[in-house]
Amino acid sequence: MTPTNGTGTHGAVLQDTEPEDGSAVVELRNAGKAYGNIRALHGVNLTVRPGQVTCVLGDNGAGKSTLIKIISGLHQHTEGEFLVDNTPVRFTTPRDALDKGIATVYQDLATVPLMPVWRNFFLGSEMTRGPWPLRRLDIEKMKKTADHELREMGIVLDDLEQPIGTLSGGQRQCVAIARAVYFGARVLILDEPTAALGVKQSGVVLKYIAAARDRGLGVIFITHNPHHAYMVGDHFSVLRLGTMELSASREQVSLEELTNHMAGGTELAALKHELAQVRGVDVEELPEEEDLTAPVATAPEGSA
Known part of the structure; x- marks a missing residue:
């Protein structure tokens, strides 16, 4: 790969490498999004590869949410290219993104606090058995599957019948990650998963982000915390006012430099x-x- 240097809108150096043919699962090329006369995102390049954690950092209003919405299918880009498996795409709904293996875990986690853990694991995609119209939920199979998949990610829960709302914030994040992996995610977008967590619970979530990477997923880790990003990240992209302030691999940037750009x-x-x-x-x-x-x-x- 040949290093390429460029200059960001705010004078920062963008020092990255050209993606290898066929290696990128998701790629944005000079992508942008405008809402009427307001340009929320402009000239963003992002490459997500299997088995790597791509960290997207930025302060409030930097464009992180807009970027998530484009990749997850909530919004369409208005400039540039969006490619999945080297093929240009234009998602119209989040279901289109899911069909391509792109799953998003938002901060609210989309869980029902009073429902059991196993039920939340299969929420909206429940297993059934029996012929129609006598079809019913296959509760035992769902419990066994949920327990197996959670253990595969290193998550051991004593009681899957407990309401998911009784779990800690870190445990709920981990259940959401395991659920996305089970349902075939190839790219996992995590929206500020450690924002509302303490030090110990943040460490738990970072552990499972690394576990998802080790299982071959491409992970997009959205965060405003450069220390958390540097613990698990393979590539770092810093957004500022809708443009790319920095794009560099782990070998090209130190934690101090990343923190300075982020701040x-x-x-x-x-x-x-x-x-x-x-x-x-x-x-x-x-x-x-x-x-x-x-x-x-x-x-x-x-x-x-």
Whole structure:
């Protein structure tokens, strides 16, 4: 693969590699979305490969939600290309995305808190037995299948009859991930799965994100936390005001550089002289503007 360098809209260096033919499950090429005169997303390039975690970071209003909606079939892109298995697509409904193996786990998880775990696992896709009109739910098979699939992901629950609302936030996220894997997801989009969780529960979710990657899924991890992203990510894309601020593989960017781009370090550097006028504020450790706009170092070929 040949490295290609470009410059982002806000002066950041986009240093990435060309995708190998046939390797990408989902790919966006200069994709964008406009709502009338409002351009929510513009010139976004994103490649999702099997067995990799692609982290999409950005602050509120950066365009992460719009990106999710395009890939999951809720909205259609208005510019650029959207490809699945190297074939241009234009989804009209989320069902179109599911049919292509693209599943989305939103923050609300789409679960019914008072229903048992096994029932939520098959919610909307229940197993049945018997001929019509005597067809009925195959409860035992659903329980056994749910238990098996959860254990395959390393999730062991003592009682699948307990309401899913009694599980911790991290456990509910993990059940949703296992459900998507079971129903044939090839690409798993996770919308801020650790946003409302504590440190320990966030670690649980990150563990199962890595487990999904190890099972060969392409994972799109949407987050505003660069530390969580760097723990499991293979590639990092930072959105800012609807454009790509940074696109780099793990070997090309450090956690510090990722954090600076995520935090809008260029603006912070520009305000350094103003902050220096405020009594009690130590600006010595703040980065200089040229440090944040310098090219991201590229790892030498063959490095791990």
